Amino acid sequence: MKRKNVIYVGALLTFILSVTAVQAQKNNVRVTIYNENLALVHEMRELELPKPTGVCSFRDVAAQIDPTSVHFKSLSHPTAVRVLEQNFEYDLVSxxxxxxxxxxxxxxxxxxxxxxxxxxxxxxxxxxxxxxxxxxxxxxxxxxxxxxxLPKLPEGLITRPTLVWLVANDGPAKQRVEVSYLTTGLAWHAEYVGVLDEKDANLSLAGWVSIDNQCGATFPEAQLLLVAGSIHRAEAPRPLPKQMRVMEMAAAAGGFEEKEFFEYHLYTLSRAATLKDRQVKQIELIPASQTPVKKEYTYDGSRDPKKVKVTLRFKNSKENGLGLALPAGKIRLYKPEGEAQVLVGEDFIDHTPRDEELRLNVGDAFDIVGERTVLSTRKAGDRADETEVKIEIRNHKSEAVTVNVLEHFYGDWTIRRETLAVPARGKAEVTYTCFRTW
The missing domain is CATH 2.30.30.100 (SH3 type barrels.)
Structure with a gap:
């Protein structure tokens, strides 16, 4: 007798899951995801609504739904249906x-x-x-x-997060309805991979979108929209739960279409995508394209007395193979070594409009060393002084380099004079006098 009970319950749950999956495939789902752990879900379903009043259920909503954001509308007979009461049920079977x-x-x-x-x-x-x-x-x-x-399964238990409405219906029982709500537990960010050529003159840059779904619901064959930008919210979002995640690489076919939207940028996937619960999905944002870059060395002795920074500079333009509004994200930079690739640096970029310049901090130069020395300081008036500074750059590389030297002073200041000489495999000195007023 015990064995029969177990088989019956298992068969019942299998039937419930099968029916849920079939129903989900027939639904129209649109998911708009924001950067800040927030998503707006639109769903259209066929429902049986009681007449003249009664209770109806809307299952398989996100577990992290904000119940106060739910909007219900009948598409078949908008004026015939009113919601009198709403409850969010999450008393799951265990x-x-x-x-x-x-x-x-x-x-x-x-x-x-x-x-x-x-x-x-x-x-x-x-x-x-x-x-x-x-x-x-x-x-x-x-x-x-x-x-x-136990003699039987107790009544009233819910197997999926469910919205339950008390409705008044003056129309037919079968109607097509639209439901929208906000939920946390869904977020996205961009990630980029750049591969430098042998001469560090060109960068093959590709972009990917990573979508993290921890909201407690699966959205099969959904229309996917991503909003890049920071929206103001009246209440801070709840943190993501620490749950196991599944990584999935989505097929690259059918990428994103980008357009301006209000004060943000909207990226719409040109095909349907399934967002499984507890899954990180990656979808191609921009295909790999060759972009000319300029490598620069920068020494800022007042902030870092020894290190010389290496940066890459390029323009986000159509002429350079880009020209797409780039959402904020991490860029990983690689360079080929034989048949493999070696990571040479990482940096984060902010949201970058088209035709704007990007500067990537790659790291510190190993073979270039800087030294900053204050030679003299004298008062040049009641509210003025003059400082003489020497900057020495020692280059241990096999080729000559050009180093940009940065300096910071408070008040109103000008550089009176400077000297520069750059020998090969040697050192270069810059000596200047700064006149400052305040």
């Missing part, structure tokens, strides 16, 4: 939930020792507490229990 529903009722337990214990269930949190027919109370460690026999 062993603990089922046992809680059997408090003060008779249950039968099977122990590891092979015996059975019957009684009225008084507590199901942690150790189980049973009262036998003779009035004695037994406290059982849950780890000692191997099976629990």
């Amino acid at each position: 062993a603990d939930r089922i046992l809680q529903r059997y408090l003060d009722q008779k249950v039968q337990l099977a122990t590891k020792q092979g015996g059975t214990i019957s009684g009225t269930l008084l507590n199901a949190a942690g150790n189980l507490v049973l009262q036998a027919e003779d009035g004695t109370v037994k406290i059982l460690n849950s780890s000692e229990i191997v099976a629990t026999d």
Whole structure:
């Protein structure tokens, strides 16, 4: 008898999941995802609405839904349906939930020792507490229990996060409805991969979008829109839960179309995509394109007395193979070495409009060293002074380099004079006098 009960429950759950999957495929779903752990979900479904009033359910919504943001509308008969009451139900089926529903009722337990214990269930949190027919109370460690026999599945348990409405319906029972809501647990960001050529003159740049779905719902064959930009919210979003994630690389066919939208940029995927719960999906944003770049060396001695920074500079223009509004994200830079590639640096870019310049901080030059020395300082008036500074750059590379020297002073200042000489495999000195007023 126990075996039959287990098979029946398993078959029932399989049937529920199968029906849910078939229904989901027939729904029209649009998911708009923002950078800040927020998404707007639109769904259109065929529902059976009670007449003249009654309760209807809308299953498989996001577990992290904001119930106050839900909007319900009948597309078939907009003026015939009104929502009188709304509830968000998330009392999902689990062993603990089922046992809680059997408090003060008779249950039968099977122990590891092979015996059975019957009684009225008084507590199901942690150790189980049973009262036998003779009035004695037994406290059982849950780890000692191997099976629990219950007469039936309690009513009212929910197998999926569900919106439940009390509606007034003056139209037909079968109607097509649209439901929209905000949810946390969905976020996206851009990531870029750049490969330099042998002479560091060109960069093959490709962009990917990573979508992280931890909202507690799967959206099959959804229309996907991504909003790049920072929107103002009246309340800070909740943090993402720490759950296991599945990484999936989506097919590159059918990429994103980008356009301006309000004060942001909107990226619409030209094909449907399935967003599974607890999954990170990656979709190609821009295909690899050759972009001319300029490598620069910069020394800022007042902030870092020894290091010379290496940067790459290029323009986000159509002429350079780009010209797309680039969403913020991390760029990883590689350079070929034989048949492999070696990571040479990483940087983050902000949201970058088309035709704007990008500067990537690659790292510190190994063979170029800087040194900053203050030679003299004198007062040049009540609110003025003059400072003489020497900058020395030592180049241990096999080729000559040009280093940009940055300087910072407070107040109004000008550089009076400077000298520069750059020998091969040697050193270069810059000596200048700064006149400053305040």
